[in-house]
Amino acid sequence: MTSTPLIYRLLQQVSHFWSMLDDLCEKQPEVYRSFIEKQMKNGEELRKAPELHSSVRADMLEPNKGFLYVNICTWKRVPAAESRDKPLPMCGGTLETGTDGKQDLFTILDVALNPASIQGCNKSELKQVYMLALSFAQQQHGMTLSQHYTVVKGSPKSCSNDLNRRLGFQMWPNTSMKSNAGPQTPTELLQQFSSLGSEQEYSEAQIAQRPVEHMKKNLIQVISSTCAEPQQPQYQLEVKPDINGAPCSLCLTVELPKVCSMSECQLSVSKSDILLEVEEVYHLLLEFPKTINEDTASAIFKKKERKLIVTADIL
Secondary structure, X not given: OOOOXXXXXXXXXXXXXXXXXXXXXXXXXXXXXXXXXHHHHHHHHHOOOOEEEEEEEEEEEEOOOEEEEEEEEEOOOOOOOOOOOOOEEEEEOOOEEEEOOOOOEEEEXXXXXXXXXXXXXXXXXXXXXXXXXXXXXXXXHOOXXXXXXXXXXXXOOXXXXXXXXXXXXXXXXXXXXXXXXXXXXXXXXXXXXXXXXXXXXXXXXXXXXXXXXXXOOOOEXXXXXXXXXXXXXXXXXXXXXXXXXXXXXXXXXXXXXXXXXXXXXXXXXXXXXXXXXXXXXXXXXXXXOOOEOHHHOEEXXXXXXXXXXXXXXXX
């Protein structure tokens, strides 16, 4: 489903006080300037890049064996928790895999918290943050980890550019008001709010339940996130021939590491294309190279391998 463009969402949100801003701009320019400067100052905080706080490493048992590195980052765009007994907002970046010098597999996950959520933590509280981040990784990415972890100096690929890329941070043009700028029109204000709004969308975070003295079963509570658009999964499309070498059938294999069962997938197959959607996670629209008989289409989800296999006969 295509999301409504940001500019139109903003117009809907602010149209009811447009006339008030017009009047304020004309009759009380200093009050108007103060209002704008306050909004721009708040926006400046959101432009700051995430910063690496610490890193932990744990053995990953499933879906692949290797090391999982979790980088704990602080980031102003992630909301602070309302109180110590409320859920802790946490934003997770995209996974990245690689191999070390011994060709051993490793996976990297960046997890960002508001600086206030981790500032001044003692060793016991910091341990709870580490355990929460590892639980977050297991629930969000279908991993099975060992119960032990090690605090390390850093993970592979943990420079600022790598963290920014995986967490979706990019530097936006400075839209702060210059001190000598005159009162702005509502249209100019909209443009500035649009710039800030595009950044503030990242602050919508996944919510992780804060650990308590006696750990509860429902450690992680996740709400809908707009941190990122649905991703296109990796796939392989094969045209299989018959014994005479003529095209006979199509076989589509889709990698779905974040999916646990077929019930999460919405699949639509026509003679010419296929649409696969996993809400807020994956989106794949693929045109077939040959026309198929949609009545022969079948789909199987291999839970252990987290792969969806779709087959159909070619007309």
